Amino acid sequence: MVTTSVDERHESAGEQGGGHGGYGGHGGNATHDVANQPVPLAPYDASDDTALLEGLRREGGGWAEEELRRLGRLAGSAQVQEWSDQANRHEPELRTHDRYGHRIDEVEFHPSWHHLMRAAVAEGLAAAPWADDRPGAHVVRTAKGLAWGHTDAGHGCPTSMTYAAVPALRRQPELAKVYEPLLTGREYEPGLRVPTEKRGLLAGMGMTEKQGGSDVRTNTTAATPTAEPGVYTLRGHKWFTSAPMCDVFLVLAQAPGGLSCFLVPRVLPDGTRNAFRIQRLKDKLGNRSNASSEPEFDGTAAWLVGSEGQGVKTIIEMVNCTRLDCVMMSAALMRKTLVEAGHHVRHRSAFGARLVDQPLMRNVLADLALESEAATALTLRLAGAADRAVRGDAGEAAFRRIATAAGKYWVTKRGPAFTAEALECLGGNGYVEESGMPRHYREAPLLSIWEGAGNVNALDVLRALGRDTATAQALFDELALAHGADARLDAAVLRLKDRLAEGSPVSARRLVEQMALTLQGSLLVRHAPHAVADAFCATRLGGDWGHAFGTLPAAAGLDAIVERALPDTV
Structure with missing residues (x-):
């Protein structure tokens, strides 16, 4: 199959249109010029993250x-x-x-x-x-x-x-x-x-x-x-x-x-x-x-x-693998749509300035970048646990058992809201199929449904906790690695312990949400730059956050977060 690149198609279109980028009349005059539109994103490096x-x-x-x-x-x-x-x-x-x-x-x-x-x-x-x-x-x-x-x-x-x-x-x-x-x-x-x-x-x-x-x-x-x-x-x-x-x-x-x-x-x-x-x-x-x-x-x-x-017991290892992939695919979708949104706002101007330089748009991008990095960090931590578990590490196996279900619940739940916000960064252009964003938006809910929807995963966490005390211990051993580094994270861990003691199916979603957020906060506090970890803990754990993306506090290091997430090559 012969495939024509996007760039080649644009060059051909320019030649046919006389180089005006629009429709030419009989006299060669364009009815409109194409301006203030992004250049094609591809080719780019999807691993430049x-x-x-x-x-x-x-x-x-x-x-x-x-x-x-x-x-x-x-x-x-x-x-x-x-x-x-x-x-x-x-x-x-x-x-x-x-x-x-x-x-x-x-x-x-x-x-x-x-x-x-x-x-x-x-x-x-x-x-x-x-x-x-x-x-x-x-x-x-x-x-x-x-x-x-x-x-x-x-x-x-x-x-x-x-x-x-x-x-x-x-x-x-x-x-x-x-x-x-x-x-x-x-x-x-x-x-x-x-x-x-x-x-x-x-x-x-x-x-x-x-x-x-x-x-x-x-x-x-x-x-x-x-x-x-x-x-x-x-x-x-x-x-x-x-x-x-x-x-x-x-x-x-x-x-x-x-x-x-x-x-x-x-x-x-x-x-x-x-x-x-x-x-x-x-x-x-x-x-x-x-x-x-x-x-x-x-x-x-x-x-x-x-x-x-023994059918269920036989496939349980399969479920752990496919749930990890649901987390991975949702994190990948977040990153992809963030890159698309970042590319658009870098090349689009409104009200006298590039969109990326508008303070409120920068807040939205930074908030999406926080969510994306937290999802990526958790995904790779789960993969590390899986890798060590198959090599016989019992502690990592216990951590994997509970953290994969919690991660699957939370990261895939965040996907649809994330892709919707990224789509909105493109405005009406993002609502058009040619942009690719509608395809990503339709994809996002599947990852929450596949391999057990939200309730199934939340209740599975409760079952894992009830069957083996080693799972809870493995979780808190992981969280303890960041103890003392951030007061908001420490407070969140204490709240999680209190909620864990309740063990009520009615509040299972709240429990698993807190579990995933404290895990993400712990990973960012230990491994991410201060601006990223501080903004995450202030909003996701400390409550200084609205109900939509783009509501980070004014003190958040927006520039540092955006520049880390979106290097010049993407």
Whole structure:
């Protein structure tokens, strides 16, 4: 496919319009001139983010900084930004039958989707860290996701599920031995073929059903044992199964021994298609480039993963992984829209001055920058905990268990309000599809809903606290690292302890919100410049803040915050 860059299109338009930038009449006179409009943002470096680079080094992934910078430049290139737009404008199409009437159940994607997928898999954004013994490998993947997240969010779904499938699959070593080397590979091979004949695989999930949603214990899909040990047949219907062209799926179904986890390949070892009938694709608010489907199982071959009746326990590690990715993707979306807003206000003037120099706009930018840096710092801290937990650190595992759920609740909740404010910085231009901001705005709510909406995550925190006292201890051990550095943070930690003692489901959201904010405050006090940490603690913890972005106190170091967040290269 030949891709024309944004800059080339603008040059062509200028030549056709006689260089006036407007429409020419018969006499060559322009009816209007284009002025006071930003130049295209792309190409830019999506990794040119001080908070991102500092967090990468801090959490043990500094060895990959060069890789991250290269990927950031690729993500911000005009070509990749064009792929992202095209993948969303040309949505996937379901083909249930071929021209002769044979059932095929395939989904066709625009070439741009495949370009994005090929790059993401090659860069290790799927399951590659599970095959990398270097400390920080999972941190590196998350940092790369924060940079690559400046592209299209939809294709992050299959890479995330592939990443999350590996630890669950390890509960069945004989299956992991076959599939893990292919899932952790860096080759993207689209199309349905025998999995073991491909050089790389993608994994999907089929968990929820229409009658239960997140309450998977109400699933009715039935799993019947066959004469072959460990092999079952499934019968039932799934309500949300994204990326149906993945090679294998982890599916929850009711076996004789209770809710269990199964591996379902799209193509069987003998080359025949498994029964995976796609009834329809979801017509979604956002995430349009990614196909989300309703598959029907009828005599579908499936291999047991883990033990019968242990389905939830088998997938819990998967949930930790995908929740981390929800935090990561939301933080990436914040950063992307902040960069877009910052670029616009630097190149747009109103009332006699550049927008970026207007005091109130500078307050808005600084407030958004605080939120973005706090989300990035927490994301990378969670990735560091995940990396150390898989290497056997029990304390980090306990911290990860509670902090990931809290981070998932709060950061993804902030996403929609953040993207709306960033969009507003562009004024009417931001409300137009060509700006890309409406796509980001539609994407933001998904990350709060996916892998358990707000209530599910808040109640999950309560369950984690009730089951193991080590989780609360791990949380407060982390917060203690910043004790004495800021009186407002210390007061917030005391309030959190008081609220924790209540343990009421009715106030679970308040508890988890405070938990996430104190964690973010602790990280910024310890690692960010004074202007950033002081403004965050004054507003998010000290109460000197309004109900909208752009209400930082007059004493906040707005210039220092904005300059840190938006270097000249973005």
